[in-house]
Amino acid sequence: MPELPEVETTVSSLKNKVLNRTFVCVWAEEKSTELEKIKGKKIRDVKRFGKGIFISLSSGDTLFVHLKMTGHLLLGNWKLVKDPLDGKKIWKAENKTMREKVNGFLRYVFFLDNGEKLALSDLRKFARVSVFSKKEAENYIKKLGPDPLLIGKKEFKKLFAKKKKEIKPLLMDQNFIAGIGNIYASEILFKTGTDPRKKASNLTDKELEKIYHATKILLKKGIRLKGDSTSDYRLLDGKKGGYQNHHLVYKRQGLSCFNCKKKIERIKVGGRGTYFCPQCQR
Numbered sequence: 175m176p177e178l179p180e181v182e183t184t185v186s187s188l189k190n191k192v193l194n195r196t197f198v199c200v201w202a203e204e205k206s207t208e209l210e211k212i213k214g215k216k217i218r219d220v221k222r223f224g225k226g227i228f229i230s231l232s233s234g235d236t237l238f239v240h241l242k243m244t245g246h247l248l249l250g251n252w253k254l255v256k257d258p259l260d261g262k263k264i265w266k267a268e269n270k271t272m273r274e275k276v277n278g279f280l281r282y283v284f285f286l287d288n289g290e291k292l293a294l295s296d297l298r299k300f301a302r303v304s305v306f307s308k309k310e311a312e313n314y315i316k317k318l319g320p321d322p323l324l325i326g327k328k329e330f331k332k333l334f335a336k337k338k339k340e341i342k343p344l345l346m347d348q349n350f351i352a353g354i355g356n357i358y359a360s361e362i363l364f365k366t367g368t369d370p371r372k373k374a375s376n377l378t379d380k381e382l383e384k385i386y387h388a389t390k391i392l393l394k395k396g397i398r399l400k401g402d403s404t405s406d407y408r409l410l411d412g413k414k415g416g417y418q419n420h421h422l423v424y425k426r427q428g429l430s431c432f433n434c435k436k437k438i439e440r441i442k443v444g445g446r447g448t449y450f451c452p453q454c455q456r
């Protein structure tokens with residue numbers, strides 16, 4: 175699932191490419207009357223809160239996109255053509271990168287006033303696209319925990335101290351701290367030598383401080399590398415990000431730890447696959 179670095183990369187590229195563009199019309203695989211509201215509206219701003227994309231419109235509404243499991247936004251050009259096999263209409267991408275299979279599950283196509291199209295490709299169909307009023311956007315943001323890139327050290331330590339829950343699911347709880355998911359949580363806990371099953375309340379002040387710093391360092395590294403394309407996440411132009419080539423433990427089960435050479439294991443913590451080194455993380 176796209177996490178903070180992936181969503182941040184998408185948001186900053188959107189800001190570069192579509193600011194002040196107007197939505198001319200929308201095509202949706204499943205008809206949506208809600209989306210009629212964005213027609214003729216100008217894109218005033220694009221922001222990230224947690225893992226959510228907030229596109230502010232000239233009407234005061236917000237086009238909200240949550241990529242969930244396999245969703246990603248693409249900017250390019252497609253044409254509706256007839257499938258030679260069954261005669262159904264399908265979107266045909268104009269270039270090779272966009273024709274990569276992962277980019278071909280278009281659920282929404284937004285037509286912009288410069289002729290370009292913004293599309294959402296989503297294999298598993300969990301992604302959410304909604305039009306929020308000002309109040310709805312505010313309410314959504316209010317429920318999120320603080321942003322790990324903006325939170326201060328003192329506030330971070332206070333947030334985690336005395337929490338009885340295991341550290342890994344806490345890091346991934348969007349209402350507690352918003353933006354971290356399975357990839358970066360695994361990486362952060364390896365970098366700090368923390369057992370992902372350890373209860374936050376059992377972590378020392380020093381350990382929490384380490385987690386605080388590692389969180390910022392790794393999320394920023396993720397952004398620098400334009401996100402992680404282990405799964406379906408892609409950049410706006412359909413290309414892959416780079417973080418998947420820098421994993422410390424994520425999806426490295428059975429391979430040697432970069433620190434101690436012991437084998438990385440995969441266990442379940444809070445119901446989620448968790449990668450860790452049993453030697454380095456205690």
Ligand SMILES: [Zn+2]
Nearest residue numbers: 431434451454
């Ligand atoms: Zn190790």
